[in-house]
Amino acid sequence: MNPVWLDDPHFPTALGDLLLAGTVGRDHLRRAAALAATAAQGAPAHAQAQWRQRQALLLAAALEEDPLYGPTAQALVALLPALPPGSFDPGFAALAATLASRFTVPESTAYFERLTAAGDEARLSRFLDNEIRTGRHALFWLHVALRRAVLVRDFDQAGSLAGCVLTGELAPLRAKVAGDLALLAGDRPAALTHYQAVAATAPWPAGLFRLGLATLALGDAALARDQLSALVRAMPEHVSAQLALADLVSGRSRAVSRLPGSLAVALYTFNKAADLDRTLASLFASDQNMCDGATQVFVLDNASGDATPAVVAAWVERLGRERLVSIRLPVNIGAPAARNWLAADARTQSADFMAYLDDDVDLPPDWLGRLAAAAAAYPEAGVWGCQVADARNPAIAQGVDGMLTPPPSGGDGLHIGDLHAQGFNFMGFSHMRPCLTVMGCCHLFRRDRLARADGFDIRYSPSQYDDVDHDLRLVLAGTPPVYQGHLTVAHRRPAPALAPQSPQQLAAAQANRHKLVAKHADHLAELVQRQRTVAANDLRQKRLEMGAAGLLAEVPTRPDQPKGR
Template identity: 65%
Template sequence: MMTPLWLDTPGFPLPLADMLLAGTLGRDHLLRAAAMAQAAGETAPDNADWPRLRRQLLAAALEEDPLYGPTAGALAQALRAAPPGRINPAFSAQVEALAARFRPPESVAYYERLLAASNPGRIEAYLENEIRNGRAALFWLHIALHRAVLGRDFDRAAALAGLALAGELTPLGHKVAGDLALLRGDSPAALAAYDAAEALAPWPAGLFRRPLAALAAGREDVAAKALAALLRDFPEHVSAGLALYDLISGRRRGLGRLASDLCVALYTFNKADDLDKTLASLFASDFSRVDGTVRTLLLDNASGDATPDVVAAWTDRVGIDRLAAIRVPVNVGAPAARNWLASDDRLAEAAHVAYLDDDVDLPVDWIARLAAAAEAYPEAGVWGCRVLDAVNPAIAQGVDVMLLPPDQGQEEPQLSGLHAQGFDFGGFAHLRPCLTVMGCCHLFRRERLLGTGGFDIRFSPSQYDDVDHDWRLALAGTPPVYQGHLAVAHRRPAPALVRPRPDQLAGGQANWQKLAAKHAGRYAAMAAALRQATTSDLRRKYEVLAQVGPRLDAGF
């Protein structure tokens, strides 16, 4: 008998289902889903579950960004309409206090002038003064904490939070302290802070970040019970369901093997220092997980720096049988470089191909992690990973991207960007099908790499050629699979840290328009294929969780 899911409910809107299947993270993503739940409730006012879902989505949005006043205001209103006894009074009081105390300033013009002047010292002094003086303190604290986490100045962040989150906001202060500790890497402190927050003002379904902190601290028993309890109260929390399944099934720690030869292919242009570091991490990898030979094929896109010297030094170090280089006379761009590598006879000898960027830091077990994904989903067209910023690992640059329904007034669907709406607390560490993965570290079976026609050179010099290739794989019935338990550091700074140059922005926007035009008319088929893949995957996982449910109740 098929295990029913929340989306099997008669009349459950497909756009809302697609939003939830994409994940239950990201403040703006969750606020949009809550608005959809509210609209569904207005269409079916006799269904008491829509207000419950809206309340929980709003609470999840507040967990994602706990100092955002508009979320607190909407949640406070929703809680007032909740049936008696459904919500802990202390939590309601906390939300009401936050909503009442969050007041935007009359003007932010002076702050904008400070930003334009690019004087960090004056900016930080101004923010601290505004927080201390209590004039729109929570508004300015919201900005100051974001800046502090971007700069990884967690001591300053904690000190500023302590200035404003006391008294009636003490439970929220514990919640924010947990967030800062988790991002800093102190998971035991994070778990203790979340426990303190929950003891004073329990959230409607519990904090999702509490089991994430428990996982990071090695407390899998605590994490399993907390995730199971959260899902009982909030079954639509897809991210929690994915985390619980990967914990129970062992996929969270799973390592696999490639049963045949592997060719590692990468291309480079004028990044000698980055390339040297990338090759160092590559040749420190655990190649014992490959039952065959491993060869690296490197294409130098006519670099004018010391790249040829770096390539020569590494070839001498590891041998030409392990590292073969190609140097082309001009920079052919990313898609043509990928195709050039794919057409090389030496790559044709391998059953698997891993494409890497020239500015990544690979963990030792990256092959074993991708092999585990290939073993779990052998039908996939490509297996990718979670990509973190090398300078600030709290910033996720790439996760599992999904297709979202068009926003009001738009014709084209959107690509999900949940990771760009906040920091990475561990909620993207799961394994599942998706629409596209970030192309700086991904694994193919060679015949599937070549079977979709290669990478489209119309996306030269770079950007979206890998997305286009993934979309074609999804339409062909072999969707990408995301291995979120493999985190690869990317040394190209995230836009949150370094603003892209105007030419980079223009090139990206132009290539996005090419991508949208190329696939116009295919979005409905793509959305249906993705929905089928993700729903079937989630259903299988929930069937397993339903079978082990009593075991969780008794203690994992």
């Protein structure tokens, strides 16, 4: 198998773009596997075995993402006879075959859907418990129940239900599910123990990505390096593992730095007094000394009718006008105009850097040092952003490194991948790299580059997609965003999985997305090419770092050598 697939001129472009976006997300990986299957059909006879092996590894990675999803196991088991003998461990092959045969879909889910629509949680729980313990479609309903349990963080109930079904031949799957639940619950030692049990009884092809992540989270960098490097050597297409390993080797995963200049921190708010108070508390409790110059905070009140003016006044009295500047407008001008107003204020224009924060975020103490580390690693970026987690349920990622992916059939060309929304957050986005867009609730700009970017487009008022549009223009200007996945900021606005949007909110978001698509339709090919080039070159550079550390079996192509992509 050619390890440096991104330099193979015959490698399918669409598949390469999917891989560069990341190798997590069940449906994302299943789609990549389908493209590998198509490539196998059109490949010369001598290359078909390599493509089938690639397809199988991608399906195995998809099964790691969602280990109870029967259709993935069924697709993988159907492919096994076409692989050379011994390609997969017999324990894993037997586990996949058992899951494939036992996972059946009920003829109707109408009753469950009626209970869901009615919001009758008690009857829903009783129904699922009965179906899991006594029904013919126990694996199907367990899959449904585990997702619901994680959404409400009832990990004890999830483990109890899994124990009812995952016995006998499915016992290694019980260990895998237990590891996943422990990781989401924050019990990393238990997660590691369960993943090690899986590796001992039914080792996953290429290894478990989450095993390396759990090991790293527990502080055993040497063992995590061995685990991740083994995975990367066995599956060179696993981009997410390469990104995690490269940051571990280089020290980026631990780095904090200082901003080389002064900083203006800008917030805008409307009728969220309690949220704003909590956000300011986390901001002023954080380490603002990670800046060589002065730090000044600006709060723009968009004509709030609640207690917001009193909250801001109390903070000004506590800190002084030198540290906190209050701006109150007579009307609500919306998010993009508020951003522009703050950027145009003469007092912010004297700063070297400007950070925008939403009024409902919880900042960790080292947020500024982490963003400064990203600025030091990628000084050419147009903006530096971070990972955003749901404050109520950190198992839900709200924002990661947004990347364009080939659109699904029937979709428009501007398709930003939703890998993080295809499951829960198992730390698979803890890396630093250039991307297409970062979530705008906590991001950092060089003041001079922000001034040259023509501001935030007020056609996206009152909010949504103005930050995405701004990021796309940064990409077109040759200064793409950089994602700092080693910084996680908690966002108190609930994710749609916890609080579905109202019809009005959905309509407004859809309208703004149409504006975004129409505005950038003529630039789409350029955006795709720029992202592809930047992401591939970044990965090449990181493969050089891993190669220099002796972690790759081959010497990767240097960034200045001819490339196939």
